[in-house]
Amino acid sequence: MAKSAFMRWFHRFGSLPYFYGVSVPIARALAVPGVLLAAWGVYAGLVLAPADYQQGDAFRIIYIHVPSAWLSMFGYTSMAVAGVVALVWRLKLAEIYIVAAAPIGASFTFLALATGSIWGKPMWGTWWVWDARLTSELILLFLYLGVIALHNAIESPRTAARACALLSVVGVINVPIIHYSVEWWNTLHQGPTITRFDRPAMDLDMLWPLLSAALGFTLIFGWLTLWGMRVQLLWRERRSRWVGRMLENSR
Amino acid sequence: MLGVFWAVLRRDLLLAFRQRGVLVHHLLFFVLVVALFPLGTRAEGAILVAVSPALIWMAVLLAALLSLQRLFRPDYEDGTLEQYLLSPEPLAVIALAKVTAYWLASGLIFVVASPLLVLLLGVPAHAVGVIMLSLLLGTPTLGLVGGIGTALTLSLPRAGLLLSLLIFPLYVPVLIFGAGAMQAVIAGLPAAGALYLLGALLALGVTAAPWAIAAALKISLE
Numbered sequence: 001m002a003k004s005a006f007m008r009w010f011h012r013f014g015s016l017p018y019f020y021g022v023s024v025p026i027a028r029a030l031a032v033p034g035v036l037l038a039a040w041g042v043y044a045g046l047v048l049a050p051a052d053y054q055q056g057d058a059f060r061i062i063y064i065h066v067p068s069a070w071l072s073m074f075g076y077t078s079m080a081v082a083g084v085v086a087l088v089w090r091l092k093l094a095e096i097y098i099v100a101a102a103p104i105g106a107s108f109t110f111l112a113l114a115t116g117s118i119w120g121k122p123m124w125g126t127w128w129v130w131d132a133r134l135t136s137e138l139i140l141l142f143l144y145l146g147v148i149a150l151h152n153a154i155e156s157p158r159t160a161a162r163a164c165a166l167l168s169v170v171g172v173i174n175v176p177i178i179h180y181s182v183e184w185w186n187t188l189h190q191g192p193t194i195t196r197f198d199r200p201a202m203d204l205d206m207l208w209p210l211l212s213a214a215l216g217f218t219l220i221f222g223w224l225t226l227w228g229m230r231v232q233l234l235w236r237e238r239r240s241r242w243v244g245r246m247l248e249n250s251r
Numbered sequence: 252m253l254g255v256f257w258a259v260l261r262r263d264l265l266l267a268f269r270q271r272g273v274l275v276h277h278l279l280f281f282v283l284v285v286a287l288f289p290l291g292t293r294a295e296g297a298i299l300v301a302v303s304p305a306l307i308w309m310a311v312l313l314a315a316l317l318s319l320q321r322l323f324r325p326d327y328e329d330g331t332l333e334q335y336l337l338s339p340e341p342l343a344v345i346a347l348a349k350v351t352a353y354w355l356a357s358g359l360i361f362v363v364a365s366p367l368l369v370l371l372l373g374v375p376a377h378a379v380g381v382i383m384l385s386l387l388l389g390t391p392t393l394g395l396v397g398g399i400g401t402a403l404t405l406s407l408p409r410a411g412l413l414l415s416l417l418i419f420p421l422y423v424p425v426l427i428f429g430a431g432a433m434q435a436v437i438a439g440l441p442a443a444g445a446l447y448l449l450g451a452l453l454a455l456g457v458t459a460a461p462w463a464i465a466a467a468l469k470i471s472l473e
Contacts, residue, residue, distance in 0.1 A: 025468055139423055140421070143420050145416060149413055153407055153410070154406060154407065159406065159473055161469060162470045166463065166470060167399075171420075173459070174420075178420070181424040181448075182425045184427070184431075186354070
């Protein structure tokens with residue numbers, strides 16, 4: 001019985017007008033705590049937390065960098081999960097999720113790379129090293145851009161979204177392979193050895209703001225993606241009756 | 252199932268060898284990229300040997316990108332692909348047959364041509380065997396992974412640049428292990444590890460890619 005109740009919920013949530021209606025309160029529920037948590041995390045990290053004894057104030061960039069890096073991976077993984085749902089159950093919402101999440105995930109990936117290289121300049125003395133983690137993150141950015149470009153190129157929105165779903169599933173299978181191959185390549189090369197500072201177990205004063213910022217940015221990610229989904233949905237369903245009726249009512 | 256595999260393979264190979272000129276173009280492209288590269292440097296032996304793994308593999312990747320665009324397009328344009336989709340035979344098997352034919356016609360030629368080119372770059376002769384083996388194991392994977400990208404962009408008439416954005420990130424492991432095997436053997440180190448990994452990638456590609464290609468073809472022809 002529980003299963004059938006779940007399936008009923010699943011189908012109701014899959015109904016586009018229903019989703020469009022409930023997306024506003026959900027977005028609000030994500031936005032308010034998200035912005036508060038992120039704001040507190042960033043403020044506490046930039047102002048309240050003590051400076052690092054080795055890196056001084058430069059370490060504070062992690063309050064942007066770590067949430068961005070986390071969201072770059074979370075975003076792609078969630079797109080791949082949505083891709084499987086879209087391909088197996090043909091759920092339109094999952095297709096729309098992929099399309100809406102891709103640019104936001106790509107932005108966070110870019111942010112992670114940019115903040116990383118800004119941090120790397122004073123710490124490592126260079127903007128960029130072909131370190132395994134950096135390289136995989138860069139390739140992840142290309143994977144995101146591939147999904148976005150494919151979506152822009154194909155005219156029919158349905159076909160474009162399904163193609164993006166398949167591409168993100170194929171991509172996510174490759175992400176671990178790419179990561180390990182890059183790591184293997186780097187150890188083979190033995191390039192200029194840059195040892196990461198052995199990070200001492202983080203002080204709680206530093207850790208709490210980080211966790212708060214990470215959670216806050218994740219909620220913001222969900223909020224922005226949801227708004228992107230609403231726009232996609234309106235555009236795709238612009239000729240359907242429920243959108244017309246809704247627009248007339250709101251006039 | 253095997254019957255349809257052989258039938259598609261035979262048909263595609265026949266078509267490929269009736270247009271021998273196209274096959275020669277792939278070879279010429281590969282040779283030209285490798286031959287022009289030293290003109291852009293000061294052509295000192297040590298530099299050329301050092302960059303030769305990257306050069307050979309980049310030339311192979313670019314040639315694969317150009318040739319992959321023809322993998323499904325003729326069948327798409329004359330409607331054969333729709334008949335494949337309508338037939339009761341599993342599409343994944345047909346896709347595997349098409350990629351195999353593609354590789355035999357335009358991938359194998361790189362393996363055959365590579366000894367001449369690497370010797371041209373000054374790579375020691377003892378490395379040639381491993382280099383050929385790395386290309387033999389790596390190029391089919393390029394066709395399998397690239398087939399997914401080609402199938403996804405089938406409905407777009409000019410997908411070349413988009414295709415590179417889709418498949419080059421996925422080619423990273425092959426590039427790393429392929430060029431890694433070459434570097435190892437040139438440096439006198441054992442290259443077996445990289446070759447095994449290339450083989451593992453090929454095994455994964457053969458098992459998983461045909462299904463992804465089939466799904467992509469179905470999406471493109473929806």
